[in-house]
Amino acid sequence: MNHLKKLENDSVYILREAYSNFKSLCMLWSIGKDSTVLLWLARKAFFGHVPFPLIHIDTGFKIPEMIEYRDRLTREWHLDMIYGQNKKALQNKETFPDGNATHLECCKKLKTEALRNTLSGDWPRYRFNHAADKYEIDSNKEPFTGVIAGVRSDEEGSRSKERYFSPRDVNNDWNIENQPPEFWNQFKTEFAPGTHVRIHPLLDWTETNIWEYIQSENIPVVSLYFDRGSGRRYRSLGCAPCTMPIDSTASNVEEVVAELKTGKLSRIAERAGREQDKEDGGGLEELRKDGYM
Amino acid sequence: MTGRENRDMKIAIVGHVDHGKSTIIGRMLADTDSLPEGKLKRVRENCRRTSRPFEYAFLLDALKDEQSQGITIDSARIFFSTDKRQYTILDAPGHIEFLKNMVTGASNADAALLVIDADEGIKENSKRHGYLLSMLGIKQIAVIINKMDLVDYSRDVFNSIETDYREFLSDINIETDIFIPVSGLKGDNIVAPSPNMKWFDGMTVIDVLDSLDASLPETDKALRIPVQDVYKFTRDGDNRRIIAGKIETGIINVSDTLMFMPSGKKSTVKTIEYFNGDKGKIDRAGNSTGFTLTEQIYVKRGDIACRIDQDMPEISRRIKANIFWLDREPLEMEREYIIKLGTQKIPFTVESIEKVIDASDLSFTSKDRVERHDVAECILTLKKELAYDIIDNNQMTGRFVIVNNYEISGGGIIPEVISDRQSWVRDKVITRNEKWIISDITKKSRAGRYNQKASIVFISGEKGSGRKLTARNLEKMLFSQGKLVYYMGMGNVLYGVDADIKEQGIVKDKKEHLRRLGEIAYLMMDAGMIIIITALDLTSDEIELVQTVTESDNIFTVWMGDDITTDIEPDIRIPSADSKDSVEKIEGLLIEKGVIFDYN
Ligand SMILES: Nc1nc2c(ncn2[C@@H]2O[C@H](COP(=O)(O)OP(=O)(O)O)[C@@H](O)[C@H]2O)c(=O)[nH]1
Numbered sequence A: 001m002n003h004l005k006k007l008e009n010d011s012v013y014i015l016r017e018a019y020s021n022f023k024s025l026c027m028l029w030s031i032g033k034d035s036t037v038l039l040w041l042a043r044k045a046f047f048g049h050v051p052f053p054l055i056h057i058d059t060g061f062k063i064p065e066m067i068e069y070r071d072r073l074t075r076e077w078h079l080d081m082i083y084g085q086n087k088k089a090l091q092n093k094e095t096f097p098d099g100n101a102t103h104l105e106c107c108k109k110l111k112t113e114a115l116r117n118t119l120s121g122d123w124p125r126y127r128f129n130h131a132a133d134k135y136e137i138d139s140n141k142e143p144f145t146g147v148i149a150g151v152r153s154d155e156e157g158s159r160s161k162e163r164y165f166s167p168r169d170v171n172n173d174w175n176i177e178n179q180p181p182e183f184w185n186q187f188k189t190e191f192a193p194g195t196h197v198r199i200h201p202l203l204d205w206t207e208t209n210i211w212e213y214i215q216s217e218n219i220p221v222v223s224l225y226f227d228r229g230s231g232r233r234y235r236s237l238g239c240a241p242c243t244m245p246i247d248s249t250a251s252n253v254e255e256v257v258a259e260l261k262t263g264k265l266s267r268i269a270e271r272a273g274r275e276q277d278k279e280d281g282g283g284l285e286e287l288r289k290d291g292y293m
Numbered sequence B: 001m002t003g004r005e006n007r008d009m010k011i012a013i014v015g016h017v018d019h020g021k022s023t024i025i026g027r028m029l030a031d032t033d034s035l036p037e038g039k040l041k042r043v044r045e046n047c048r049r050t051s052r053p054f055e056y057a058f059l060l061d062a063l064k065d066e067q068s069q070g071i072t073i074d075s076a077r078i079f080f081s082t083d084k085r086q087y088t089i090l091d092a093p094g095h096i097e098f099l100k101n102m103v104t105g106a107s108n109a110d111a112a113l114l115v116i117d118a119d120e121g122i123k124e125n126s127k128r129h130g131y132l133l134s135m136l137g138i139k140q141i142a143v144i145i146n147k148m149d150l151v152d153y154s155r156d157v158f159n160s161i162e163t164d165y166r167e168f169l170s171d172i173n174i175e176t177d178i179f180i181p182v183s184g185l186k187g188d189n190i191v192a193p194s195p196n197m198k199w200f201d202g203m204t205v206i207d208v209l210d211s212l213d214a215s216l217p218e219t220d221k222a223l224r225i226p227v228q229d230v231y232k233f234t235r236d237g238d239n240r241r242i243i244a245g246k247i248e249t250g251i252i253n254v255s256d257t258l259m260f261m262p263s264g265k266k267s268t269v270k271t272i273e274y275f276n277g278d279k280g281k282i283d284r285a286g287n288s289t290g291f292t293l294t295e296q297i298y299v300k301r302g303d304i305a306c307r308i309d310q311d312m313p314e315i316s317r318r319i320k321a322n323i324f325w326l327d328r329e330p331l332e333m334e335r336e337y338i339i340k341l342g343t344q345k346i347p348f349t350v351e352s353i354e355k356v357i358d359a360s361d362l363s364f365t366s367k368d369r370v371e372r373h374d375v376a377e378c379i380l381t382l383k384k385e386l387a388y389d390i391i392d393n394n395q396m397t398g399r400f401v402i403v404n405n406y407e408i409s410g411g412g413i414i415p416e417v418i419s420d421r422q423s424w425v426r427d428k429v430i431t432r433n434e435k436w437i438i439s440d441i442t443k444k445s446r447a448g449r450y451n452q453k454a455s456i457v458f459i460s461g462e463k464g465s466g467r468k469l470t471a472r473n474l475e476k477m478l479f480s481q482g483k484l485v486y487y488m489g490m491g492n493v494l495y496g497v498d499a500d501i502k503e504q505g506i507v508k509d510k511k512e513h514l515r516r517l518g519e520i521a522y523l524m525m526d527a528g529m530i531i532i533i534t535a536l537d538l539t540s541d542e543i544e545l546v547q548t549v550t551e552s553d554n555i556f557t558v559w560m561g562d563d564i565t566t567d568i569e570p571d572i573r574i575p576s577a578d579s580k581d582s583v584e585k586i587e588g589l590l591i592e593k594g595v596i597f598d599y600n
Helices: A003-021 A033-045 A064-076 A087-091 A103-120 A157-161 A207-217 A253-262 A283-290 B021-031 B039-049 B056-064 B098-106 B124-136 B155-171 B205-211 B423-435 B443-450 B467-480 B490-494 B510-526 B540-550 B576-592
Strands: A025-028 A054-057 A081-084 A126-129 A134-137 A146-148 A165-168 A196-199 B009-015 B076-081 B086-091 B111-117 B140-146 B179-181 B225-231 B242-246 B251-253 B257-261 B265-272 B282-284 B288-293 B304-307 B314-325 B337-341 B344-358 B363-365 B375-388 B399-404 B407-413 B455-461 B485-488 B530-536 B555-560 B572-574
Touching (some): A003 A146, A003 A207, A003 B225, A003 B242, A025 A033, A033 A207, A054 A103, A064 A081, A081 A103, A087 A103, A207 A253, B009 B021, B009 B098, B009 B124, B021 B111, B021 B140, B021 B205, B039 B056, B086 B098, B098 B124, B111 B124, B124 B314, B124 B407, B140 B205, B155 B179, B314 B423, B337 B375, B455 B510, B455 B540, B455 B576, B467 B530, B467 B555, B467 B576, B485 B490, B485 B510, B490 B510, B490 B530, B510 B530, B540 B555
Parallel strands (some): A054 A081, A146 A196, B009 B086, B009 B111, B111 B140, B140 B179, B485 B530, B555 B572
Antiparallel strands (some): A165 A196, B242 B288, B251 B282, B314 B375, B337 B344, B344 B363, B399 B407
């Protein structure tokens, strides 16, 4: 069996385990390539259906194309789409682009807090109503107990410590020092009231695997990943003010795969274009403990 | 990338703390040119600045966590490649929780490197880790004797450690011929052959890795698909009822006849389902598949799909298991835990602990509990039938994990079959199910029509406690509510159905009597009925037997009288003083359990 097929089959297994074990399950969709591959794998696992809601945290600063792409696929694939947002921080302009917060503070407010409160149901959730073709405030405020996310272990130091099923305690904290063992395809599917579990089907995938899979399955990704004449493209997507494109003329999936295989990018961190990572060496670890992906 | 294998290989690295795992990994990364540019130099400089001696462990720490968090604490993945293929090293550096992390990493590995310090020799964990690798089912193991520079690259030292450790490995049924003398620090025999050990003519660590085989899913074994779920997504008019699961071993084809274990229900594969891409009539081990059946039988998560033309798994409520325990809280008798095997999840208690093995020296003791890091042979009693294979026949369905307080706390393998009190009944039940003719009217539609769930109500108690009167009154009351109900008096069974096993009004073979009673009840339940049965001094064993025959959890027990004289734990107790309300009490139970309901 070739490597991509093996990765695909193992991830599908994990998604199905998640679906059968968690009554209140959702999947985080950042619009980026990883979580889009994850979404595609869900359609594989459930034969064209996605039987749980997708959660997107809209910071209000996303590159507009990302939102267009999100809503296009929502309609085409009949997705149960929910977004959450820190409306208050945006109204009060407590953000980095407004000059009132550092990168990290801004991330904390617009992503961490928004995510935590959207998952818990404390803040409004905006759910796409397909009949009315618009987002409406969701009446369901039940907290999600299983949260699927597209984390990869080659991406960032702290992430290589993850489990496929990673418990978060009542305070949403991640106890890295004392994680449960995980073996023989058996995962942590039992959990105490008030706690929840993060599920990571993509842990074993590398950046190259992701692109090869996008190529072999012909998965539609947002065009920001490709050079459209400027000699630059995004390697990792985030908020417009804080994400820089890289120099690259790869203009389609084939060229991106070829570029990755030259190893030209292999010694530059994938998220090097993401400003918040630079601010303090291991900022992500802190954000992750807080629940930000 | 031509000529390279299109699959990565996962390698676990284990060994006693400080024997040199990190150093060897660091060396492999450095000498295969797999490090980010300038990384090695920066870490060396950093050491010089802080006047610490350079350690490869620092390099790994720096790689895994850009921040200096001090100790690395979890099984981490490190990627590197040779000309032949890509590797993922599953590393779990030394720490108190090491074993949890080691098991997590090593269980996924295709092969393992076990590191022993030549100067310090074999230590407890050199053996304990070897033992765990064997339990985890890792077949390919290379033993690396490290720090040869500290023993003057001595052939004698190497030979003597090799001899001792080889003996230990053969005691635990691991066979390996791969022993490599290395110095991680100086780089001998890691990537390049060592000029310091001309006496050694074996392969270097890297060459050994390249010579190992990636473990492949076993298509030549009997089919085993632990059912993950049955999907019916009705959106857009999709009316497929898809049984989903990963093919652990074997091959499935359209028109194969399958049997679902432990229930023994049977049906034929109609289609294999796909999304985007493949449209085939066959699927094989390693794949997460989905298929539909020609006859709609009741299949659920936990069942194992098997082919009737191949070996069937074992089924039992009692298993022998070799368990390794990872939890701080010991495994104790008389407490309830959960076993997870495939997608089955069943509560159990430890019936006995045969012996507890100290994995570091293979000595054993008898204890009444299994402590953290112990390995033990135990007998487990399960609440329901488990379908499994013995480990030598099938690794995937011969091993399980144990859940205690929401956490995976240990793992185990099943080395052999032991007898179980119900096995004689179960064989008959499986044959019955095999031949059973399935009605077009489903259980669900019958339940909907009658507003009731087919069930058995056992009314038991001591002599003279009013069992029979209660049974009659209950029958009348349910009937007047429009329920389909039948009180099956013992006399109705004894002289006809049991004619051949009865002498002078007494049943010779009580178990066979109960089996037959169960079969009659099963028929009536298939017809959707509520059956009331009275029984003197009913025991939990007898209830279990009826459960096995009827394959039903909808069996409820009522105990009448002041004292419970057997070992049963009835759903309700009705003391003599309350017996006039007994019918209402039972009605309450049936409503609470969802046996009777009314939509209107
Ligand atoms: N002399 C010598 N020292 C070594 C060698 N390999 C490792 N060490 C030292 O042994 C100590 C423990 O090594 P480390 O790789 O951290 O061990 P780990 O705990 O198994 O990861 C460190 O001080 C290393 O420098 C070797 O081949 N020769």
